[in-house]
Amino acid sequence: MTIQLKKFGTTLVSRPSGKEAWLAFQPSLNEISQDEEIVVDFDGVVVLTPSWADEFLTPLRKQFNDRVKLHNKDNPSVIATLAILDK
């Protein structure tokens, strides 16, 4: 499964909107098969902050661990956000 983050918006900054995205995506996550890889695609995202990512990426990684792969993460705010979350 590929999650296109830009479908949640291109300026992903607040906690409530991250949380809302996480909740809204639950039905799709429930359909994932046991060993399926989950690709998070950052293509098209212009702004990302740790607040948003912490409400979406953190629980996603907690639930699916190594099955979560991050693609197109070359946007500067995406790089800075991931660096902070990974600390």
Next chain:
Amino acid sequence: MQNKLISIGKTAKILGVSIDTLRRWDLAGRLQPTRSGPRGHRFYLQSDIEQFLQDIDAIAKQWAQSPQAFEPKSEMYCQTRDVFQARLEQFQSKLGRISSLPTVSLITAIAGEIGNNSFDHNLGNWPDIPGIFFFFDIRSRKVVLADRGQGILTTLKRVRPELSGADEALKVAFTETISGRYPETRGNGLKFVRSIIITNPFTLYFQTGDAYLNLKEYDKDINVQQAEVSLKGCFASIGFEGLI
């Protein structure tokens, strides 16, 4: 050069506001034009515009410091997070016209994180005026945010009762991952802000209570200083001249 006359349309672009806003500011005596030509069109002195731009910091600080609670001008006031998100995206779009994607992405992320922090930490607990002051000036490469919230000391004291002053709290907020929203484990917003400022040609002035700090590219240490006038909540001024 200093006293060149600038049309209302161009002035609106420079200040990042609409022509209607400038008309309102004229009526309110906030920024007054000189009338020129047979139809009395509004023109602005360049020196007045420059002066006004320098005042954004002062306006925001004064609002955050004032013992009397009052709402900022509507153009500078985001009472709710939705309004802030909309204005932030507006800022992002305007910045995108004159600067590179890395600048747009990083500056918007910093401003978004600081502004949203204010809402996160004060939701349901605003001492008087809810929401934040948010104003940007593309021309002088500056974004200013402020709130009249509880301030970092009050927020962090819940998880670090030993903190005794705004200076200690400010340092902790910029250097340690700690959340004032225990039991949540988050709390890295200002570390994120710091990581971006010190690796890019940006500057940051940040004050909470009577403690402030200045950060710029290549800074390794956090140097918290005592402010002359204390303010409620937080005040941040971000400069981004370097990366345009």
